Amino acid sequence: MSDTVESVIVAIDGPSGTGKSSTSKAVAAKLGLSYLDTGAQYRAITWWMLSNGIDVDDAAAVADASGKPVILSGTDPSHPTITVDGVDASGPIRTQEVTSAVSAVSAVPEVRSRITELQRSIAASAPLGIVVEGRDIGTTVLPDADLKIFLTASAEARAARRAGELKGADVAATREALVRRDAADSSRKTSPLAKADDAVEVDTTDLTLQQVVECVVTLVDERRAGVQ
Ligand SMILES: Nc1ncnc2c1ncn2[C@@H]1O[C@H](COP(=O)(O)OP(=O)(O)OP(=O)(O)O)[C@@H](O)[C@H]1O
Ligand SMILES: Nc1ccn([C@H]2C[C@H](O)[C@@H](COP(=O)(O)O)O2)c(=O)n1
Numbered sequence: 520m521s522d523t524v525e526s527v528i529v530a531i532d533g534p535s536g537t538g539k540s541s542t543s544k545a546v547a548a549k550l551g552l553s554y555l556d557t558g559a560q561y562r563a564i565t566w567w568m569l570s571n572g573i574d575v576d577d578a579a580a581v582a583d584a585s586g587k588p589v590i591l592s593g594t595d596p597s598h599p600t601i602t603v604d605g606v607d608a609s610g611p612i613r614t615q616e617v618t619s620a621v622s623a624v625s626a627v628p629e630v631r632s633r634i635t636e637l638q639r640s641i642a643a644s645a646p647l648g649i650v651v652e653g654r655d656i657g658t659t660v661l662p663d664a665d666l667k668i669f670l671t672a673s674a675e676a677r678a679a680r681r682a683g684e685l686k687g688a689d690v691a692a693t694r695e696a697l698v699r700r701d702a703a704d705s706s707r708k709t710s711p712l713a714k715a716d717d718a719v720e721v722d723t724t725d726l727t728l729q730q731v732v733e734c735v736v737t738l739v740d741e742r743r744a745g746v747q
Contacts (some may be wrong), residue, residue, distance in 0.1 A: 526645070530668070532652070532656050532658075537677060542731050547649070548597055549638070552596070553641075553646075555594055559612060562653070581740050618696075638656075638660050639661070658715045669720045674694050
């Protein structure tokens with residue numbers, strides 16, 4: 520009998536503020552897996568477009584430029600990194616300007632095919648497996664993932680979490696912005712935000728982050744043990 524633990528691929532999708540990043544990082548750290556924040560990649564390409572004077576509402580211009588930036592993601596869950604053309608982009612990709620533009624850029628099919636290819640190659644080269652979080656991981660990027668999770672939470676809970684992060688932010692305005700971004704991400708033609716048919720849905724509204732992490736770790740353990 521071998522003590523070797525088989526590599527595992529976990530896809531975690533869901534709307535904004537449901538806890539995908541926090542959960543994915545903690546699960547990956549706990550299980551010794553790599554971690555990939557695919558939203559950060561879409562933010563990175565959006566930041567590059569804005570920095571290079573591309574009109575983000577001009578889909579043809581975005582498509583033409585989509586192959587130019589070199590985006591690199593570091594997959595250590597305790598220190599995830601993202602660079603664009605060799606420059607640390609972890610701060611700039613979190614600005615309001617990028618957040619407001621990212622849904623338009625990420626709806627462009629050429630952007631999606633380029634970033635999807637990047638994501639698949641990162642997942643394929645993770646030595647022990649990886650937790651990949653985003654919007655279309657279970658449906659499009661990694662349809663053969665060993666475990667697919669779809670996180671949800673009420674808009675109120677998500678807005679309160681985000682407003683708590685952005686000290687002093689107005690909860691109602693934060694809620695409105697979240698709902699608007701989810702609607703744009705869910706209604707685009709190419710690989711919209713959606714739950715895969717075989718994903719396990721976890722409503723995090725009344726769960727602590729620790730409870731969500733424990734739930735996902737248990738599901739990974741069950742999959743590894745062959746429990747459906
Ligand atoms: N179960 C939970 N209970 C309370 N707060 C939580 C929970 N999960 C995450 N949070 C907090 O909610 C905020 C949003 O979490 P996180 O960034 O992980 O969400 P996300 O789904 O990745 O969001 P986005 O898609 O916008 O990047 C963070 O401040 C995080 O600490
Ligand atoms: N797999 C993904 C991940 C992200 N996006 C887009 C849509 C989001 O609004 C945006 C930013 O993601 P966040 O950092 O909030 O997780 O990126 C996507 O289309 N597909």
